[in-house]
Amino acid sequence: MLSIKNLHASIGDKEILKGINLEVKAGEIHAIMGPNGAGKSTLASIIAGNENYEVTEGEISLDGEDLSELAPEERAHKGVFLSFQYPVEIPGVSVTNFIRTAINETRKANKLEEMPANEMLKVIREKSELLEIDRKFLSRSLNEGFSGGEKKRNEIFQMAMLEPKLAILDETDSGLDIDALRIVANGVNKLKSDKNAIIVITHYQRLLDYIVPDFVHVLYNGKIVKSGDASLALELEEKGYDWIKNEQEA
Amino acid sequence: MELKEKLLSSFMAFEEQIDVNSDLHEVRTSAIKNFENKGFPTKKEESWKYTSLNSILKNDFSVFPKNENTLEFADLKKYFLHEIDTYKLVFIDGVFSSFLSATTHDGLDICLMSSALNKPKYKMVIDNYFNKIANLDESLTSLNTAFANEGAYINIPKSKVVDKPIEIMYFSTGSEAALLVQPRNLIVVGENSHVQIIERHQSLNESRIESGPGLTNSVTEIFAQKRAIVDYYKIQNDNLEANLIDNTYVSQQKETNVSVNTFSFGGNLTRNNLNFYHFGERIVSNLNGITIIGDKQHVDHYTLVQHSTPNCESHQDYKGIFSDRSTGVFNGKIYVEREAQKTNAFQKSNNILLSDKATINAKPQLEIFADDVKCSHGCTIGQLDETAMFYMQQRGIPKKEAKALLMYAFSNAVIESIKIPELKQRITKIIATRLGVKMGFDL
Numbered sequence: 167m168l169s170i171k172n173l174h175a176s177i178g179d180k181e182i183l184k185g186i187n188l189e190v191k192a193g194e195i196h197a198i199m200g201p202n203g204a205g206k207s208t209l210a211s212i213i214a215g216n217e218n219y220e221v222t223e224g225e226i227s228l229d230g231e232d233l234s235e236l237a238p239e240e241r242a243h244k245g246v247f248l249s250f251q252y253p254v255e256i257p258g259v260s261v262t263n264f265i266r267t268a269i270n271e272t273r274k275a276n277k278l279e280e281m282p283a284n285e286m287l288k289v290i291r292e293k294s295e296l297l298e299i300d301r302k303f304l305s306r307s308l309n310e311g312f313s314g315g316e317k318k319r320n321e322i323f324q325m326a327m328l329e330p331k332l333a334i335l336d337e338t339d340s341g342l343d344i345d346a347l348r349i350v351a352n353g354v355n356k357l358k359s360d361k362n363a364i365i366v367i368t369h370y371q372r373l374l375d376y377i378v379p380d381f382v383h384v385l386y387n388g389k390i391v392k393s394g395d396a397s398l399a400l401e402l403e404e405k406g407y408d409w410i411k412n413e414q415e416a
Numbered sequence: 417m418e419l420k421e422k423l424l425s426s427f428m429a430f431e432e433q434i435d436v437n438s439d440l441h442e443v444r445t446s447a448i449k450n451f452e453n454k455g456f457p458t459k460k461e462e463s464w465k466y467t468s469l470n471s472i473l474k475n476d477f478s479v480f481p482k483n484e485n486t487l488e489f490a491d492l493k494k495y496f497l498h499e500i501d502t503y504k505l506v507f508i509d510g511v512f513s514s515f516l517s518a519t520t521h522d523g524l525d526i527c528l529m530s531s532a533l534n535k536p537k538y539k540m541v542i543d544n545y546f547n548k549i550a551n552l553d554e555s556l557t558s559l560n561t562a563f564a565n566e567g568a569y570i571n572i573p574k575s576k577v578v579d580k581p582i583e584i585m586y587f588s589t590g591s592e593a594a595l596l597v598q599p600r601n602l603i604v605v606g607e608n609s610h611v612q613i614i615e616r617h618q619s620l621n622e623s624r625i626e627s628g629p630g631l632t633n634s635v636t637e638i639f640a641q642k643r644a645i646v647d648y649y650k651i652q653n654d655n656l657e658a659n660l661i662d663n664t665y666v667s668q669q670k671e672t673n674v675s676v677n678t679f680s681f682g683g684n685l686t687r688n689n690l691n692f693y694h695f696g697e698r699i700v701s702n703l704n705g706i707t708i709i710g711d712k713q714h715v716d717h718y719t720l721v722q723h724s725t726p727n728c729e730s731h732q733d734y735k736g737i738f739s740d741r742s743t744g745v746f747n748g749k750i751y752v753e754r755e756a757q758k759t760n761a762f763q764k765s766n767n768i769l770l771s772d773k774a775t776i777n778a779k780p781q782l783e784i785f786a787d788d789v790k791c792s793h794g795c796t797i798g799q800l801d802e803t804a805m806f807y808m809q810q811r812g813i814p815k816k817e818a819k820a821l822l823m824y825a826f827s828n829a830v831i832e833s834i835k836i837p838e839l840k841q842r843i844t845k846i847i848a849t850r851l852g853v854k855m856g857f858d859l
Contacts, residue, residue, distance in 0.1 A: 211806075214806075214810050215809075215810070216806055217806075218802070218806075237809065237815070238806055238809035238810050239809040239810075239812050239813060239814050239815065239818075241810075242809065242810055242811060242812035243812055247810075248810050250807060250810075252803075253807065254801070254803060254804040254807040254808075256804070256808075256821065256822070256825045257825045257828040257829070258824055258825050258828030258831060258832070259821055259824065259825060264811075264821075265811075267813055267817070267821070268811040268812045268813055269812075271812045271813050271814060271817065272812040275812065307828075324811065328811070328812070
């Protein structure tokens with residue numbers, strides 16, 4: 167589904183990604199781990215089309231289609247979703263109205279009719295129950311005054327509503343207490359199918375106890391330096407990132 | 417003939433034409449003298465540094481409006497908040513339309529300034545309030561006073577919650593040749609009373625084509641008696657041939673709460689002189705504004721809050737969005753006199769420039785002579801937040817709509833201060849139109 171080949175990217179003069187290769191197939195969960203500053207969030211941002219980064223070499227394609235010339239919204243319309251590490255506050259626009267706009271813009275781009283209001287309400291009810299979200303929460307301004315955990319839960323709620331082909335969860339576990347983590351992970355697992363794929367970006371093993379990855383990749387200094395199955399995450403947790411650093415510098 | 421000369425020579429003809437009492441004759445005469453001495457303000461004056469009237473004054477304005485226009489309510493319906501649930505004072509090209517208005521004398525007076533000026537019944541109110549808070553030195557206010565005849569007269573007795581909002585509508589058809597109109601509004605709100613007023617300046621010919629240039633020089637005096645609450649909304653949505661100078665003076669007695677919200681979307685040049693004066697303790701003054709302009713439009717907000725008494729508050733919150741070659745000015749003056757201890761005075765002016773050619777001049781002026789006060793001011797000028805744009809685009813919202821949502825969010829604090837739900841919807845709709853988007857929902 168997602169194919170990244172020899173991806174190099176920089177911001178200003180600084181090269182952040184130095185040749186990433188990654189193949190993600192439908193039905194798979196990949197975890198990308200690594201120390202701070204390794205380039206994890208940059209990779210997520212670039213897949214989603216953030217124009218602040220310059221791709222200097224390599225390619226990203228989704229189901230064989232090159233994404234490099236597409237704007238962020240066009241990638242979103244093709245099914246790319248990025249759960250933000252720091253979701254943005256939008257005063258005056260309620261969660262419901264925001265998601266309604268997002269869904270209808272996506273449908274419009276895919277030449278579908280707008281979703282009828284009653285159906286929209288039904289889906290909203292379903293998905294908010296899945297993530298144990300209070301109805302009152304949905305009429306609040308998007309992310310405004312939300313706690314860290316509420317923001318993350320709201321991101322996964324939007325993911326549930328948009329049903330993306332490829333979801334990238336950027337540090338979705340940070341700011342979540344253990345109960346919220348369980349609810350969010352449970353939601354993600356229910357959304358998982360053999361037609362979509364998930365990339366989980368995280369520092370810690372913790373989230374991976376709940377969302378069990380098929381593959382774990384370690385990103386260090388702009389490159390994937392190690393790949394393995396779920397046991398790699400446990401090994402990392404045990405040995406710490408110094409293990410990777412020492413190995414790389416040796 | 418220059419406009420000033422024309423006005424001076426028109427003054428005598430004007431006085432002969434209307435039958436006014438002698439008291440007012442003196443007021444008018446001294447006003448026209450002040451205007452004669454001072455003339456129109458120029459950029460040499462500190463308070464007009466960023467706004468030039470020169471090009472406007474070159475027009476050969478006709479000074480006296482023509483006869484009553486014959487427009488149907490159906491043509492204008494969309495500009496009103498309600499068909500029946502508001503009081504209405506409607507002026508078309510400066511001429512009152514009795515046919516379109518809904519006035520009252522039932523327990524309160526909502527009627528025409530010209531009748532209040534002429535009928536003995538209103539003499540006491542006119543003697544006590546007319547031209548009593550307006551700045552007698554200010555030349556444009558003087559010009560208005562000299563020719564004051566038409567406008568809104570609103571007198572609310574004490575302990576009255578006015579049952580529905582009052583709409584004061586100034587329509588311009590643009591069909592006239594260059595026209596100068598000078599509305600004069602007097603609003604007296606009695607003790608413990610509450611009123612909501614909407615004043616709208618609206619061109620009916622929304623495109624500039626076939627539209628004659630217009631200049632409106634308006635003066636409004638608002639008197640809030642003890643514990644009165646006044647919510648005043650100004651909607652400035654004229655076409656690009658229209659120019660508006662608004663002089664509003666607010667006098668507040670103790671424990672009053674007066675809000676003036678100014679929404680500036682239209683016009684070629686708009687200047688808002690908004691002045692608040694305090695005459696008692698525990699007064700609250702709110703000054704809010706949203707300015708969204710483009711093209712070569714110019715909007716200048718000049719505010720003054722004169723804190724003369726202790727334990728009062730003022731809050732100013734102005735948001736501006738400027739595109740194309742538009743220019744904005746925010747000049748906010750807070751004056752805290754020595755006696756005005758425990759004053760809380762806050763001022764904010766946040767601006768977004770959407771183009772390299774747009775400019776904003778923001779100038780806070782705080783003059784504080786009391787020592788136990790809290791005053792703050794903050795001006796920001798920025799571009800749209802890129803992270804927020806990326807966030808919304810990532811959710812599938814195209815750039816243009818994302819931009820509109822962000823600007824809506826930016827002005828939200830002021831939109832939230834609108835206390836009439838229908839008005840809030842209307843303003844939101846105008847904003848969406850100004851931003852060039854159609855939202856799939858009512859924002």
